[in-house]
Amino acid sequence: MVLANGTILRKRYEIIQLLGRGGFGETYLAEDIEVQLATKPKRVVKRLLPQMMQPVILDLFKKEAATLDRLGENNSQIARFFDYFQENQEFYLVQGFIEGHNLSHEITQGKKLSESYVIQLLSDFLPILAYLHQNQIIHRDIKPENIMRRNSDGKLVLIDFGIVKEMGSVVVSQGQTRYTVSAGTPGYMPIEQQVGKPEYSSDIYAVGVMAIFALTGISPDKLPLDKRTREVVWRQGTSVSEGLANILDKMVRYNCSHRYQDATEALAAIQSLTSPLPTKPSLPPPNLNRRTFCK
Template sequence: MEGQRLGGRYQIISQLGRGGYGITFLAEDWQLPGNPRCVVKQLKPEATDAKNLKVAAQLFNSEAQVLYRLGNHPQIPKLLAHFEENQEFYLVQEFIEGHNLTQEFPKGKPLNESYVIAILRDILEILAFVHQQNVIHRDLKPDNIRRNKDGKIVLIDFGLVKQLSTQQTDSQNSVTLTVNMGTRGYMPSEQALGKSKFSSDIYALGMIAIQALTGIIPRKLSEDANGEVIWRDKVQVSTKLAEILDKMVRYDFRQRYPSATEALEALKEAGLITSSLMPNSSYNSPQSLFNKAHILCELKRYSEAIAYYEDAILIQPNFYQAWYERGKALYQLERYEDAIASYDQVIQFQTDDAEVWFERTQALYRLQSYSEVMMGLDKALQIRPDYAEAWVMRGVVLRNLQRDEEAIACYNKAIEFKPDYAVAWYNRGVLLASWQRYEEAFTAFDQVIQLQPNNAVAWYNRGAALGNLQRYEDAIVSCNQAIAFNPNYVQAWFQRGMALGELQRYEEAITAYDKVIQLQPDYGEAWFQRGFALYNLQRYEDAIASYDQAIEFNPLDAEAWGNRGGVLLKLQRYEEAIASFDKAIQIQPNFPMAIYNRAQALSQLG
């Protein structure tokens, strides 16, 4: 239809989309100055006999009047015109420049809680107006939510007119619908039965929020035996928000919030949002500035984001979410003291927010203010005793303070509250390995791998534990896995070389050490071990060259000097050997091997 003019004025530029209900086009209005762009929706009735067309026309005009009313809201596209042409119905709506919310939901990537709360608030404010007009959207999903060029959310593609293309009349001229409006995953059970409620929109919005938090599209989420969505095990989220979302997506519509107004009020009562903005708010409202800042943070443009957060705070000084996100952005810029000051502002408004206390400790930890970190973590755990991340962080700080017994107790607590928390298992394994409790360390790293099979660091540490248990073949297998997931993993290549050396597979060991040196030429220990492998292959000159490199990178390596002397002794280069042994003994006066070999070299010189 490109180039065709509809209604004598709307010239089609391109097709925007096609669905079961009709086709959407981008068009230009040739009766207005400048030919402004608009969206034309062509709706094709399923039944085209005279009786059905008459009923369709009545329904079309009735529903168009509803869209005209809805268009009075600044965040719903205005209906500019509606007309019938060649037994097809057309809607002409305002064109909204911007992007669909789908573009803000990267596949498989969870978004943060503050962003989700902002989205809930923005959409619920519009939905509250829609529901007050006694209208149900019927097809809420990320594709039907746009963010305009000013950062404001706009609801598009209301499902109420889609029924036009699915209506038929029976013998008594009653209208029946043959297809249900909605999209799988976002559409609740009563809507699938053709009995939409205001709370059907609440369900759809709840599923959108869960998708944002988990990075999982709704139709891939499981349900329990009662039809309730299983999602809370997929993401760490505040209890207040989780309870609100659970209520929004209850299977039984009677157990949900009845409409958007009640859902919005629940967010306010939970302290997750400040007082609601009016629908006709300025585009420079605090919430709009906050949304812009969040998008910039997603793009890692933190300095620009901070400017927007600060503009929002200037307008609304008690906007604690802006203070909180500002703190996180400052942290990313390594401005830790400024981040702490921002979190302190949040705490003035939300003294019992465990996440804020926790984020504050992250900045303090970077400043090595360990006593303050501990106080902050204790506060977070007082508010939320099952906060696994805070328990792990407490363990990390205690390790830095050399209080290892207390540290492992913290890791155990984290695992008790969150058995599938890989970070807690990993830290526990590292601590156990430092105590030479390698069997237990191996078990801990095995747990990490069960939870995160692609975790190269866990595979490496598992290999190191196996090496210390003298299970060298198994250690090699673990190192191979680490290398498969991270081919440039220096320590894994080195550990592989060590295990191969223990098995006297010296050629393979040298290959591994060569890879280490290729990746990190100043890795002195790799040069040392390479020299030892070459010595065992009787490649003495090459061994000396390797020891020379080890000494270049670590001139105080007594063992490298001693081994170098041993190779020179083997080559009967006694004076050079004595010089090497002297250097080793100078660095380490009680070095038995160097003392003994030096005496051997002296005896050969007579």
Template sequence: MIGTILRQRYRIIKKLGEGGFCETYLAEDLDIPVTPKPVCVVKRLKPREINPDSIRLFEQEARILYELGQNHDQIPKSYAHFQEGQEFYLIQEFIDGHNLTQEITPGKKLGEADVIQLLRDVLEILVYVHKNKVIHRDIKPANIMRRKDGKLVLIDFGVVKQINTTIAIKSGSTSRTSGFGTVGYMPIEQAIGKPKLSSDIYALGMIAIQALIDLSPRLLAEDDDGEIIWIDQVEISERLKQFINKMVCCEWRQRYRNAKEALDELNKIFVINQRLLVVPKLVPVRLNGKYGYVSGGKLVIPCQFGLANNFSEGLASVIKGAKWGFINTIGELAIPYQFDNAFRFSEELAIVQIGEKYGYINTNGQIVIPCEFNQIYWFSEGLAAVQIGEKYGYINTNGEIFISCQFDRTLWFSEGLATVRIGDKCGYINTNGQIVIPYQFDNAYDFSEGLAKVTISGKDYLIDKTGKIVY
């Protein structure tokens, strides 16, 4: 095929890949009067036979691809489709970037925050796909591209089917179609030729598990009910475990029904604050005894506050007179001055002090966890350390004691683990409160990139999440 010119326009210059009944090539578009010529992707489909049904199906799928790509920036555009001899051709936009097999690679695990972002990014594309009653049916790392601008692009819709709810077999069930997909990412109902929208949710959940535990889905064991066994291989928040478990339920009816339902739940559990998308970098500055904020070399919020803290999640705590409140990024008062002290927002909650006690408010300024604690920390991974009496434990975002107050000191959670102290030694617990690294360190700090600094007999070391000293 190299050097072949299709339709006197598309010159094949490189083979990109091959599978089952499809070959993929890179081609130059000779009709465009520039040098070098722009490139596109050519998919060469080789059906088992050409007949009216296969021609109709090709036209149908090509039309779906065209409509999807025309109206979403993160799905490749389709430029043309045609038949030559016993072969079909699709001409599509070339995505300049790399696929996720370069990010989800053997020997590398992604952290919780990265996986949540991956889930959110892919689900946002799938919401549009599912809204158009289309099932992708082959979601896997190789079919998710990261474009040069950092955005994800969902590729290879070569086997998508239009769901026609008005056409069904006499029994009333969904019409049976091909069980095409990739082993490990393909759920049971798809393997037997009856894919659902939730089949795509299953595949994405398997990608999340693969990224978290560094194990190919093909190698994951199942229990007697056919459910994937994976939770014991990673330390992440209980919320994320439950979310992914629902994505990969063996029974399709127990999963999220479609991408919108899954995305709504994800954004509810791991709140996305729209202010974060537009917040400029604002830095407190003090002039003549008062604080304001500068950005881009300009004073953008006049100096008028007695004290001012950094912005977090689109809000900053400031003091006027004797009380603290919160301003937004254009300097407007968002939460009135009413607190004896106030701190930054984390996971949509901020610590405030009234009298001698501490509690939490939401971004609307409502006290959602009463000021009844002697000492508290900000929320991280859905939990916050609090002091009751002489001991420390952890509460959830509802203010309920989640890990009992039994520690002499605690820190916030990071990468699924938190430092706790009993007596003169520190260890680490997971988000269920279980000791996973025993009390043995004089000092211990939070994890970052899979490592944490600890002190033993006056010397500093780095440990991994098993507690093993690596440096």
């Protein structure tokens, strides 16, 4: 049963309306009535399904939520986690509410956007993703619906990390924690992510197919693949410069080792289109303890 409007959680969050339902649970718009302001700040409250209440899942979630909260506190273009709690044997998480619209209102099926729009989109979005990658975070669910354009300044804000769905796939076997399925959205997930081994370049793939979606008007799950190489086939029917096309091709390579390896590298490539003397990007130090699926 969904929460009724007016329900107050934790003596603090008053439910205003149901925003949606999905595989993890329900999403509500709420007001933080504890804040002593005439206009109460709005929050997004998510109620998780009972099957996501295993102790190991909640422990993993809390650890990563704390990391993401810290990142959001230092970067206004990442939606913050404000709170997580249990009430009436149910688990809730609270995020900041972004006043604006998501990019699915701009990037739509059948609508071809200009090359200048796509270059600006990548120039604005890749620095946000680079910040995550430099802090060893893989988003895992990049798509237009998870990128907001904020009304106040027009800037992009990244929301809804794949963490919730990823946590729902955790099992414990013989004392070891593992993932049984991948988190993400069909069409935006490269092969390594589909088998539960995402890399930073998996996020690059998602950004690339989103850009191709904008140029072609063809949603990622409908883009044709070369039967032999499994590479995305997209250039026909579009008017795009060779420079941008080559960058997008590299972003969506089937083999993750052939893509840009993180958002900083991809951003440098995009900047080279508009800057006559691009500076060499400052890459984060490699994580030598990280196992990789890319060969």
